[in-house]
Amino acid sequence: MNTHGPWDVIVAGLGAAGASAVHALAERGARVLGLDRHAPPHALGSSHGRSRIIREAYFEDPRYVPLVQHAYTRWRALEQASGAALLRETGGLMIGPPDGTLVRGALASARQHGLPHELLSVREVMARVPAFRLPDHHTAVLEPRAGMLDPERAIAATLAEARRLGAHIATGQPVLAWTAEHHGVSVTTPAGRHRAGRLVLALGPWMAGPLLRGVLPLAVERNVLHWFSPVEVTGAFDPARFPVFLHEFEPGRFWYGFPDTGDGVKVALHGGGTPADVESLPRAVQEAEVLHMKHLLARHLPQAAGPLREALVCPYTNTPDGHFVLDHHPDHEGVILASPCSGHGFKFAPAVGELIADLALDRPSPFDRSLFAAKRFARA
Numbered sequence: 001m002n003t004h005g006p007w008d009v010i011v012a013g014l015g016a017a018g019a020s021a022v023h024a025l026a027e028r029g030a031r032v033l034g035l036d037r038h039a040p041p042h043a044l045g046s047s048h049g050r051s052r053i054i055r056e057a058y059f060e061d062p063r064y065v066p067l068v069q070h071a072y073t074r075w076r077a078l079e080q081a082s083g084a085a086l087l088r089e090t091g092g093l094m095i096g097p098p099d100g101t102l103v104r105g106a107l108a109s110a111r112q113h114g115l116p117h118e119l120l121s122v123r124e125v126m127a128r129v130p131a132f133r134l135p136d137h138h139t140a141v142l143e144p145r146a147g148m149l150d151p152e153r154a155i156a157a158t159l160a161e162a163r164r165l166g167a168h169i170a171t172g173q174p175v176l177a178w179t180a181e182h183h184g185v186s187v188t189t190p191a192g193r194h195r196a197g198r199l200v201l202a203l204g205p206w207m208a209g210p211l212l213r214g215v216l217p218l219a220v221e222r223n224v225l226h227w228f229s230p231v232e233v234t235g236a237f238d239p240a241r242f243p244v245f246l247h248e249f250e251p252g253r254f255w256y257g258f259p260d261t262g263d264g265v266k267v268a269l270h271g272g273g274t275p276a277d278v279e280s281l282p283r284a285v286q287e288a289e290v291l292h293m294k295h296l297l298a299r300h301l302p303q304a305a306g307p308l309r310e311a312l313v314c315p316y317t318n319t320p321d322g323h324f325v326l327d328h329h330p331d332h333e334g335v336i337l338a339s340p341c342s343g344h345g346f347k348f349a350p351a352v353g354e355l356i357a358d359l360a361l362d363r364p365s366p367f368d369r370s371l372f373a374a375k376r377f378a379r380a
């Protein structure tokens with residue numbers, strides 16, 4: 001196939017956001033070329049680590065709820081189409097002080113959207129999930145539909161479906177430069193120049209790099225994922241008995257975790273990582289980072305504080321307000337910016353892919369995009 005176009009849309013970056021955009025564009029009948037510098041799924045961006053939380057009672061803002069509800073439907077449809085198991089509903093506990101950001105926000109979303117949920121005292125949490133040790137003044141919102149997604153499998157399935165629908169995918173093809181022209185865009189890769197009506201930039205942490213330098217106030221943050229073996233084999237962390245959780249352990253400080261699906265209990269801090277540059281991201285995990293996590297486990301999940309099995313670095317790409325950017329480039333209508341990260345974007349991927357596809361094809365979208373406008377960071 002001639003990869004030089006003309007294409008309706010070129011999507012640069014095929015992580016969670018770009019792969020889903022390519023898929024949605026192909027579903028809409030567009031001629032689409034997806035380019036990635038690596039070969040997704042891979043462990044060099046922000047979409048690796050074998051699990052991601054999906055939750056519905058969205059503490060960050062109730063406006064995310066319709067988007068995540070649509071994503072649930074689309075994840076299930078992708079499972080059907082691909083035959084891959086992607087989403088496991090384990091239930092989810094949002095734990096913290098009753099007036100904290102997490103519990104207050106999750107409750108507000110649940111109530112506003114009439115979502116199934118229970119408000120539990122820590123005594124009730126520990127009766128149902130005995131592995132937890134929690135301070136008396138904490139409380140929890142239990143949402144039954146929360147669970148975990150498999151990010152690598154999801155991206156592989158999304159790209160396979162996109163190809164099946166006619167998308168052209170080229171990996172090992174870094175976008176070196178792009179220019180917005182009168183009637184479209186031109187994209188340079190080592191294979192040459194490609195022309196298209198529209199360009200979607202979905203570069204994950206590379207959105208903060210030279211292809212877009214200065215356009216958005218994005219900050220890359222280095223985060224660490226840890227897998228620990230339970231102290232004894234009791235089944236306490238089996239997915240049937242242990243839900244995904246997010247815990248505001250100190251005001252404004254969060255950690256989260258997953259049940260043991262065979263490779264240990266996975267836990268990590270949400271936020272609070274060190275500022276980083278994706279090109280020179282330190283990949284080695286420090287002993288102090290592991291000790292800090294072991295300390296949290298000893299306090300709150302002592303039975304999971306066994307030997308460390310694995311630790312991986314994975315960067316967040318943060319906006320100043322923690323909400324995504326899904327919008328036209330402020331200076332070039334033909335270029336669409338997709339930065340759905342700030343550490344919480346994976347669960348939305350298929351819905352975000354549709355939103356991006358509709359933007360790129362000038363179609364109306366059923367979703368409220370006001371939260372994701374690039375203009376909110378208008379340059380002085």
Ligand SMILES: Cc1cc2nc3c(=O)[nH]c(=O)nc-3n(C[C@H](O)[C@H](O)[C@H](O)COP(=O)(O)OP(=O)(O)OC[C@H]3O[C@@H](n4cnc5c(N)ncnc54)[C@H](O)[C@@H]3O)c2cc1C
Pocket residue numbers: 012013014015016017018035036037038040044045046047048051052053054173174175176202203204205206211223224225268314315316338339340341342343344345346347348
């Ligand atoms: C540690 C961690 C934990 C998280 N936990 C959760 C969670 O529990 N639940 C949740 O919903 N979300 C979570 N997130 C957020 C979510 O994983 C990310 O928002 C999402 O995976 C980002 O996808 P992306 O496509 O924007 O970026 P990426 O997956 O990084 O994809 C960007 C792609 O662009 C490619 N690329 C870069 N530059 C170029 C170029 N010049 N040319 C061509 N290709 C290029 C890269 O190779 C890469 O494949 C977490 C994120 C991290 C890091």
